[in-house]
Amino acid sequence: VTKRHKAGDGESRPGLFRLPPGRHGLPRDYVVRNQRERITAGIVASVAEHGYAATTITSIVAAAGVGRRTFYTYFSSKEECYLDAFEQLSTHLIEDMRAAGKAAGPAWPARVRARLAVLLDLLAANPDLVRFALIAPPAAGEETIAEHYRDFLLGLIGVLGQGAPSGSRKPGSLTQQALVGGIAALLVAKVKAGEGERLRDLEPAILEQVLTAYLGRDAAAREARESA
Amino acid sequence: MGDLRRPNRGPASAVAIVGPVSPLPDAFAGGAIGAGRLPKEVIATRRRRRLLEAAVVVIARRGYTATTLDHILGAAKVGVGTFYELFESKEDLLARAHEHTLAAAREPIVAAIAAESDWGRQVRAALAALLALIAERPLQARFALVEVQGGGPEALARYEGMLAEADHALRRGRGAGALAPGLPEGLEHSLVSGVAWVLQQRILSGGREADVRTLAPQLLAILAEPYLGEEQVRRLGAGD
Numbered sequence: 001v002t003k004r005h006k007a008g009d010g011e012s013r014p015g016l017f018r019l020p021p022g023r024h025g026l027p028r029d030y031v032v033r034n035q036r037e038r039i040t041a042g043i044v045a046s047v048a049e050h051g052y053a054a055t056t057i058t059s060i061v062a063a064a065g066v067g068r069r070t071f072y073t074y075f076s077s078k079e080e081c082y083l084d085a086f087e088q089l090s091t092h093l094i095e096d097m098r099a100a101g102k103a104a105g106p107a108w109p110a111r112v113r114a115r116l117a118v119l120l121d122l123l124a125a126n127p128d129l130v131r132f133a134l135i136a137p138p139a140a141g142e143e144t145i146a147e148h149y150r151d152f153l154l155g156l157i158g159v160l161g162q163g164a165p166s167g168s169r170k171p172g173s174l175t176q177q178a179l180v181g182g183i184a185a186l187l188v189a190k191v192k193a194g195e196g197e198r199l200r201d202l203e204p205a206i207l208e209q210v211l212t213a214y215l216g217r218d219a220a221a222r223e224a225r226e227s228a
Numbered sequence: 229m230g231d232l233r234r235p236n237r238g239p240a241s242a243v244a245i246v247g248p249v250s251p252l253p254d255a256f257a258g259g260a261i262g263a264g265r266l267p268k269e270v271i272a273t274r275r276r277r278r279l280l281e282a283a284v285v286v287i288a289r290r291g292y293t294a295t296t297l298d299h300i301l302g303a304a305k306v307g308v309g310t311f312y313e314l315f316e317s318k319e320d321l322l323a324r325a326h327e328h329t330l331a332a333a334r335e336p337i338v339a340a341i342a343a344e345s346d347w348g349r350q351v352r353a354a355l356a357a358l359l360a361l362i363a364e365r366p367l368q369a370r371f372a373l374v375e376v377q378g379g380g381p382e383a384l385a386r387y388e389g390m391l392a393e394a395d396h397a398l399r400r401g402r403g404a405g406a407l408a409p410g411l412p413e414g415l416e417h418s419l420v421s422g423v424a425w426v427l428q429q430r431i432l433s434g435g436r437e438a439d440v441r442t443l444a445p446q447l448l449a450i451l452a453e454p455y456l457g458e459e460q461v462r463r464l465g466a467g468d
Contacts, residue, residue: 053293053378138377138378138428139377139378139384140378141291141292141293141294141375141377141378143432146432150429153425172446174426174443174446174447174450175446175449175450177422177425177426177429178419178422178423178425178426178447178450179422180422180425181421181422181423181424181425181426182417182418182419182420182421182422182425183418183422184421184425185417185418185421185422185425186414186417186418186421189414189417202414204412205412205413205414205415205418206418208412209412209415209418212454216458217407217453217454217457217458221410
């Protein structure tokens with residue numbers, strides 16, 4: 001996990017890491033970055049706990065440990081703040097999945113597995129991220145958020161299955177949509193069951209489903225066993 | 229109710245003076261026609277239904293969060309006092325509206341399944357019935373499948389219960405296909421939720437795309453192929 005994932009790894013969780021008030025002699029850009037990260041961590045924690053609709057600027061700044069005025073120097077609304085955090089998270093997840101795939105060598109099933117493993121590990125490190133990015137958006141009832149959510153899921157499936165061997169059947173866009181919608185539902189169910197730290201348990205089942213969409217069922221089951 | 233349709237006995241003017249007095253048509257009796265003549269329970273039932281239907285339509289158009297009780301009362305043309313005689317609260321109305329919509333949708337789907345004995349054909353029939361409902365009743369579909377997710381914990385639980393019922397029905401495919409042994413755990417939840425998500429995206433796109441019923445063959449393949457394999461699903465899709 002790189003330091004970009006601070007919002008997820010606990011050390012910048014609200015309340016755990018707080019600048020002393022007053023003159024602390026820290027460089028200005030450090031303070032700025034720290035404040036922004038705290039607000040990001042704050043909205044993740046608040047949306048995870050209360051849902052999007054019930055999250056307020058007050059609950060965000062309380063979770064972030066910053067003042068209201070600080071919030072408004074960065075964002076003009078809850079929605080803007082949410083979308084900023086959502087974009088950061090989805091970009092980081094997708095970049096890390098891509099990098100893990102590259103590092104896994106040339107075999108496509110191994111790449112899929114490595115990308116999936118990174119996704120599951122990053123989310124398991126802070127299950128609030130699943131509440132923030134997969135549970136909250138469909139319940140938010142906001143069109144812009146629904147659009148970002150859809151793009152995020154399509155981005156996930158795009159990178160997950162990238163580079164399938166030329167012999168494989170190309171799953172249509174509808175099949176890909178159903179696949180990623182189904183994967184999201186499995187993650188959500190696990191987190192709702194209180195097993196968010198064990199998302200990695202889902203790896204074999206999800207891997208088999210992804211490979212099935214590209215290779216057909218028998219070849220997929222074989223590959224899933226071999227790459228496990 | 230029958231006397232509402234009383235035959236018109238013609239103008240009562242001249243005759244009334246001479247012959248036996250015939251009653252004036254209802255229109256001249258003073259007061260509003262209709263409402264006052266219906267038994268109380270009938271009026272209450274009608275208002276109740278109007279409110280349930282208005283709730284569905286208004287929420288489908290505005291979304292859960294943006295809908296107020298006033299919007300619904302305005303659409304149903306029911307006063308606030310009357311409303312509270314029929315429902316406890318806005319939340320109560322929304323919960324009953326959701327139940328009402330799901331029960332109405334469940335009926336044709338269950339009937340379609342009951343008309344087939346083979347699992348693959350049951351999936352095909354259920355899917356066709358569901359897609360027909362979405363195509364023919366777009367507002368109800370948007371309310372029951374999309375907006376309801378923002379309707380709070382009770383609505384969400386009912387929505388998830390509906391998906392769980394579909395998971396359960398699909399799971400019977402594990403006994404139907406040669407490929408079934410060794411299917412991954414959670415497959416049904418993933419397939420059903422995946423198809424639900426596809427349909428939600430279609431509904432959200434607001435009918436800018438082709439008729440949702442044209443998706444039937446692809447969705448059937450998504451749902452049934454893991455159990456039956458490609459070849460059997462192709463035959464099933466071709467109407468076999």
